[in-house]
Each structure stands twice: as structure tokens, then as C-alpha cells.
Amino acid sequence: MIDWSAFLAVAIASLVAALSLVFLFSLGLRLLPSADAPSRARRIAATTCFVLCGLGVLFGIYLIVPALHQA
């Protein structure tokens, strides 16, 4: 009747996607150098996190628009 495997897939995919996004973004914010602890390495690490996050969002847009992945 109900497609439990599809439901499970959606649940797991949501969980993984949301947690990765939140993890990367939070980590990026955490790593951002504050006024009392300036650091070049932290800035690079934080930027990497934000870029990965942005890629995730772009992938989301790619999934929304069928024209992009059906062509």
C-alpha cells in the first residue's frame, strides 16, 4: 500500500542533507576568526566550509529544475 522504502529513502536523504548543510555552515561560522583570535588558517578553513555549503545549495537548485538533469 504505502511505499515504505521510498519513505525511508526520503527520511534518510533529508536527514543526511540537512545535517551536512548545518554541520558545514556551523563549522564555518565556528572557524571564522574572531577579533581576539585572528588566524589565516582558520579563515581558509571557514571559507572552504562555506564553499562546500554553497555547492550543496547549488545541487539543490539543480534537483529542483528538471530541465537541468533531464536534458
Added chain:
Amino acid sequence: MVALVIALALFFDFTNGFHDTANAMATPIATGALKPRTAVTIAAILNLVGAFLSTEVARTISGGLIREDDGIQITPELIFAGLIGAIVWNMITWLLGLPSSSSHALFGGLIGAAIVGLGVGSIDGSVLLSKIVLPALLAPFIAGVVAFLATKLAYALTRRAPQAQNGFKYGQIFTSSLVSLAHGTNDAQKTMGVITLTLIAAGFQSSGSGPAFWVIAICALAIALGTYMGGWRIIKTVGTGITDVTPVQGFSAEASTTAAILASSHLGFALSTTQVASGSVIGSGLGRDARAVRWRVAGRIAIAWLITLPAAALMAALAAVIAHLGPVGITIDALVGVGVILLIFLRSRRTAVTKETVRVPVIVDAHQNPDTQNTGAQNTDTQQTDTAFERQDPAR
């Protein structure tokens, strides 16, 4: 008749727009990440863009739920009755500030009308259960659990980084925009599907063809306009009623909403945007502090979810019975429909909820600043929120 149905369908699209602005924009408005007007403008534009991006849902809206194969034909009159039921229910829930699913209202309306016009046999019960009822129960649950964990994670990572708070506000702008875009690709299409179904039923368009460009364009405009009007009542409930949303929660909730909607629409297990969004907010509230969730409000929302489909179906069934009288019945339906909408609109003026009243004034965040929690200014602000909320909801 066809013109009347199209006009009604567009009005439904419009109500859908202002009903669902809250899904994407309630939390960024509540935390002050976006100014209310800016938020609804972004949401409107992205809904407009989203509506043009995909027509997959529109093509499948009529298929499945109402059996068409056994020679049963749905008529424009029945679609008309279904839309009246859906619109009236959307207006009532908006007046009460309840984030109910516009899709459920639409499906409920069509089901109610079909039962009256074509008999109970015209409804595929298993499709109804597996595609609408069960997902409706599961959607807020999935979103809630995901948002709960996401909020915990975000707090754990940034607990000792007070500078991170503002960063989450920027993050919210992106996640909420993504929700808006996803909403546009989904919800405008339901109306396109209904209009296309009407055109096919009336013989203007061949069966099985997709929506015409002008249909896509007017549906996109109608939902964007509705979104721009901003359903402040529902935004208030989702953004400040369920729990006082902090930027961390807002970001986590929106990220969970986005993930759940994208996963569901991509993997073919349709979840209601509205239910996912509300579930996320409740989950993120639990993730910060279980006591911060106002279960009374959450309960009211849950009840609204349960009765949306049957209530819209009942009203549509009534409309369908009257419509059976012929042109006179249709006229009565139209007049009563317009009358109810006007009445609800006038009633709403008495307890206006505007963009000025939808923000959480000061974010009291126990995790971040336990020592600033009891300052006088914050207490005053919190009280103002409570009073404002009570004015809208006397029962509370």
C-alpha cells in the same frame, strides 16, 4: 463556465500564495534576518521563477486520485465546486492564522465534489491513503526529527562562538530562498493542473497534454501576487506562535525543510511543504529547549491538518449539490462563495495582523547568553509579543 472555473482557480492560486508565504519566510522574518517586505518580495519573485521551471506536478495532478479510466468524466461544474470548497477553507484557516496545507484543501475540494457528482466509487481510496493521508502524518514527523537534530548540532558547534549568531541570519536568507523556489515549482503547478484539467474536460485541449504557456504564466503571476500580499497571520503563527525562533533555529529549520522537500519531490514521495515547514519549526524549538514550544499552538495546527481534507471536501460537496441545480445553482454557489470570502475579509480587518507585528522583538537565547536573559527591556518585549499574539487568538 470554463472562464469562471479559470478565474476561481487563479483565486485559489492567489490564496495558496499568501497562505504559504509563511513556509519559507516566517522564520527569517521572525529573527529579523530579512525585513518583512524584503522577505515577501524575494519569496514572490522566487515563486514566480519557480513556477516556470517545472511542470511535472501539473501533469500528474488529475491522474490517479480521481479515476478517469472507467469512462467517468469530471466536469467543469465539479471542478468549480471543488475550488469553492478549497478556497473557502483556505480563507477560514488564514483567518485563524493556521498553516494548513493548500494542497490538501485542493484535493479535499476535488474529492468532495467528485463524490457528489460521480459517486464514492470515483475516488481511489488506496491512492488517497498512500499519497495524501499517510504522508501528511509522516511529513511533520520527519521534518521535526531532522530539525531537532540539526538544531542540536548547530548549537553544539557554535556554543562557544558568539560571533556566529549573525552568520546564521545570512544563512537563513539562502535556505529560505531555496524553500520559496521549491514552493514555486510545486504549488503553482497544482493550479496549472486544475486549469488544464478543466480545459481538457471542456474539450478545448486534448487529453494528456501539458499546460499551455499562458496557463503557466497566469498561474505564476497569481501565486507570486498572493505571496507578495504576505499572509501575515500565518507568518505570525509559524514564526512567533509555535516557539520564539532564534537565528540558529531558523537556519536549522529552513535547512531541514529544504532538505525534506527536495528529497521528497525528487524521490517521488510527496510531502506537503506546509507540514514540513511547521514540523521543522517545532523540531527546532525542541532542539533548543522543549519548554519553549507552545504545544497549544502546535496542537491547534495539528487539528487543522487533520480536518483540512474532510472540511474542504464537505464544503465542496455542498457546493456540488447546489451546482447540480444547473446554471441557477452555479450562480448561487458563486454568490455564496464571494459572500463568504468578503465576510472573512471584513472579519479579518477587526484583528489585523500586519508586517509590523510578526517579529520576535528580542531573541532570548539561553544557550548563548544565559546572563542577559532577565534584563528589563527583554521582558517588556516578550510581553508585547504575548499580548499581540493573544489579540489574534482570544482562545489562548
